[in-house]
Amino acid sequence: MQVISLGPLTPRFSEPKFSGQLLMIKFLLRRIAMIIPTFIGITLLTFSLIHMVPGDPVELIAGERGITPERHAELKADLGLDKPMLVQYANYIRGILHGNLGKSIVTKQPVFREFLTLFPATLELSFFALIFAVILGLPAGIIAGVRRGSFFDHSVMGLSLAGYSMPIFWWGLLLILFFSVFLGWTPVSGRISALFWIDADTGFMLIDTLRSNEKGAFISALRHLILPSIVLGTIPLAVIARMTRSAMLEVLMEDYVRTARAKGLSPFRVIMVHALRNALIPVITVIGLQTGVLLAGAILTETIFAWPGVGKWIVESINRRDYPSVQGGILLISSLIILVNLAVDMLYGVVNPRIRHNK
């Protein structure tokens, strides 16, 4: 007891830092532990999908109909469907952990590989959609928050509500009608003009076209990206603009902003440095949480623009009754979303100390 008081300053000042780190690690571990039940739940859903779909699972997975009883029994044993449910589930999980998600009925290719080939297209589209949403949404939200009640504020809020209510499949059609059909500025669908044949080295069309040395291919790919990105980015744009505005409004009422103003700092500095930094914390979270919105929106956007990504692939798989692909696609997309949400939450804990010290 007395020994500590000899050097009272050292433990007092180092302690909060240490316990802060510990809290942070605890927070991260707890958050990671939370995704395990979620992941199990999703595997249960995709696992049971094949058993709940009307029809015989053996025929559904093998993609053959009217097979002889002998062949049926053989297939059943092959696929492990003769084992108890629990064993089947354990095998399913083992397969997932080894990256084995079964084979597509239609293409006979491993589902995981199909997903990996198509995923870059979706990623590229989602990336540009998010860029579009952030570049427009962030400044719009900031200005609307600063000029509260102005004409600009009302327009931004009105437009963002409109964006939020927009059926994006219709929005895409309207844009095609206007820009592609009426004005002829952008191509109607696809990732690149049929004139070019680009080897999919990375799967990202912009990178591949740059590396291919084909003249005009990059421009063509870029032109194909514009409309789908706008369509997919519309809802995130509305959400980001609204969120930025309300975060700005909240922060602008804080004492430290008044202090900064009272110090005589320029309005620009007060807004961009003192207010925006703090307002960005919830905005970053919202941006991160748009991944789910983007991947779900990609299903519709890719269908409209014939964009060869995972969204269109899932819709086609459902329509073709290619259940192994549906199963694998749902599992992979939801796992991705869970992981991104996890990363966002962790980032949030790092950026915002209040989160980890609260509990």
Place this chain on the structure above:
Amino acid sequence: MSEYLQTENLLSAPPHPFREFWQYFSENKTALTGFCFILFITFMALAAGYIAPHGPFEQYRDAILTPPVWMEGGTWTFPLGTDDVGRDMLSRLIHGARLSLLVGVIVVTLSLAAGILLGIVSGYIGGYFETMIMRLMDIMLALPSLLLAMAIVTILGPSLENAILAIAIVVLPHYVRLARASVITEKAKDYVTASRVCGAGAFRLMFVVILPNCMAPLIVQATLGFSTAILDAAALGFLGMGAQPPVPEWGAMLANALQFVQRAWWVVTFPGLAIFFTVMAFNLAGDGLRDALDPKLKR
């Protein structure tokens, strides 16, 4: 004199809750606009059989892809033009309002009822039951709603009924979480303890004492739930996983019109406009309701 008036004002009874609510709500012009549009659409849906100039399935083979009346070649017989098999767009849209509102009503009723039940019981009982229910809801929330709805439709098969069921399941977690959160704050309050002391049973406490005090956020969510339901049903219809042709559902109408984008803009534009305005009206009204019902915002 003025002092006397003021005292009298203070002494008079507080306004009826509904009147107070209406005062706040009607001050909000945009919310009122949304509400009026909802009334208008509801009227269209109810009276569809009388208002619509033609039947929704009636085909006029000599009037295929007629443009709207204000364009060259348009006639007053088909004010908004006809589609690829000569059906009147306006009539189909009016009948479609019926389906979209029906989707909204059923989805909201189902998910609200189930959500209240699960949320209130789990919030009231707590313990393992609560943990289990809430984990399940977390799992459902982790998936994008459209993807989950598609998975459910894959299992059940594509039809409007199954799409409704799928959407009702998908939006359930929002109601459960809201109901549970309000029950947890309410159940510790004195008036609940007082009823318990008076001998009220668990059922009475949950649904008669606590529930009415948890309704405000649920009503707001239900209004906004209409817009989600209509939008998701249209999206499923568009993907061919909801209403099947020739049903005049707005999303399915759009999907059928896809191949005529370049030739006939009206078959694409009007169903989308109908979805857009209806969804927007519910969003406006929902935002207005939130402002009017939220005690924190009350001046």
